[in-house]
Amino acid sequence: MLRWIAALCLLCLPAAAAEEQVVLGLSQDRVSITANFDGSEILIFGAVKREAPIPPGPPLEVIVSVVGPSEPVTVRRKERKLGIWVNTDSVLVDSAPSFYAVATSAPFNDILTDTEDLRYRVSIERAIRSVGAAMHIRGAQEFADAVIRIREAEDLYSIRENTVAVDEQTLFRTSIEMPADLTEGDYLARIFLTRGGEVVSQFETVIDVRKVGLERFLYNMSREQPIWYGLMSLAIAIAAGWGASTAFRLLREK
Template identity: 55%
Template sequence: MIRLLALLLLVLAPLAARAQDESIVLGLSQTSVAITADFTGSEILIYGAVKREAPQPEGGPLQVIVTVEGPPTPVVVRRKERRLGIWINRDKVRINHAPSFYAVATTGPLEAILSETDNLRYQISVPRAIRAVGISAQAEESPSFVEALQRIREQEGRYHLDEGTVAFTEDTLFRTDVRLPSNLVEGNYRVRVFLTRDGRVVDSLEGGIGVQKAGIERFIYALAQEQPLIYGLLSLVMAVVAGWGASAAFRMIR
């Protein structure tokens, strides 16, 4: 038995070493983003290199896929129908895991450089990143609802696929710029980088970007979340003061 285990270790050791022959070294231009009153979005430079412990293995060319994912939230997607001249909500599907932001950047066409098996395993493409869980009773209808959510968020600039935007030099150095929109949700944004060859993922690495409100926006947000009664009273006082001020200004104009 011991001899058999030793033989297995001798056979598997070179395979494990080859699996780690190519690995990712990752860098980010910034690891935090502050949302202020004049925030109009931000651009993150994601760069890195492929570290090799042995000569480049045989096979197709190496490819790079970069994803940036915002905090996931549950979403209810409803379908409207026109009945008697009135638009009303009819069917609905609850999507348990929908990233608030999702961007994919690649060195080439995604379908050409990533197999469906590894896409399913690593949840890389936008449809795969949207996970509709617990809707088996609506399984036939759920794909159309997921497509509708993807289409709406693409129009809002919150989901996008940028094929061919990752610059890859001599199969070693890579870089890409990912644009973060102004309507960001606070939280940790997950950055993932995948190396693929012949459609299979060779290695992957994960990083993170922290996004939070800053300045007066942070104070108002924290007050609304932690002291809702005080926030409501202050809002009421400000509304009364603003109304009185507008009325006084009109009287002076007259």
Template identity: 65%
Template structure:
């Protein structure tokens, strides 16, 4: 069997490529006027040897927000009333997840590589341990993806990454206004013929600042005081609206 070893090494890809990455910003501040943001992901491919002959280089960019368990419920109409009937807990669901590619995802990534690196939106979500009484548990995950896709929290942006001369690449990821705090993991994958030949990972820090940060901390650390303040503001707003309406009538 030893005589086979040289041939096995020859069969392995020897691209010798790595990622040199840049980000337009590595910190995002959420304020009271925050209405979304956009991240420019750009970089280059570092090579120890000249560009090899063979399949074209493709690039995949993913940005993943903090993950948390999510309970997905199904409603059915019973006696004219919509009620919750079944529920499945999705164990691992990113609060935000975006995939941007230089081509169609099915063309630039093999399914086995997707399974290995969990790149596509469905693979980034993990749901196990559904009740045995629920035969269509996968539909709950599909529903979660559909709802968050409509809210732009889950995105698939095909042909949104530009690759120049198989060396330079750039792409944009749009972030919605409803962002959770935390570390947003950004991954870059270089692929050839659907196989991952190199990958790189970094993080973007998303934090609330100013009044938004103070209100968030108050609601978590002193909920009773936060409730009293909210009640007082509501009363003052109601009184102000009533007074303004009375002046307009007069």
């Protein structure tokens, strides 16, 4: 009889953990890109909904990630030959997010195991997928690393450890800074609750990033009517050059 009771208790433990769910809030779910847009900061906050008391054991940790639209990227290696730099090998990185920010409530490796990272693709390295490179290309992984290194330098990729505040294992909040040169599209915000390195719950929502006003008109025109867009750009350049030369001539005459 005691063995049956112990078995039932063990079965109830995962169920209790699964009762922890995210209730999320965003300071804004839409980012408008205008002529004077110089970046945005999004406050992400929420609470943990439970049907049972906080389970014993490791404390609850929170991971928040914001992922921009992904696209293939061809990375080329340059080498110096005969005194000049030339492209040699190239590798297609199948999917690289245009923006990727991860905020955590503790050091990343302490709150998420490598197995869970592989399953959910949370870290920057796991978020980038690369197709198989040709056998003759040496150091194929270096091409994916180059994408990460370049975009980290541009503040497009970042891991911000210890930036998620968690109160009483129930309330959490953080802010994600988004740069000025955002790619238009849907940005996926993901929240993971972890205990002992294992994901116990996750939640996803979308942040809409769009050009508005004149930027939207010019963007659509460049895609849908490229000939007219080119002619308009040429006319503006000619008019600006003529206006500048006229202004300088009048200044010299005075």
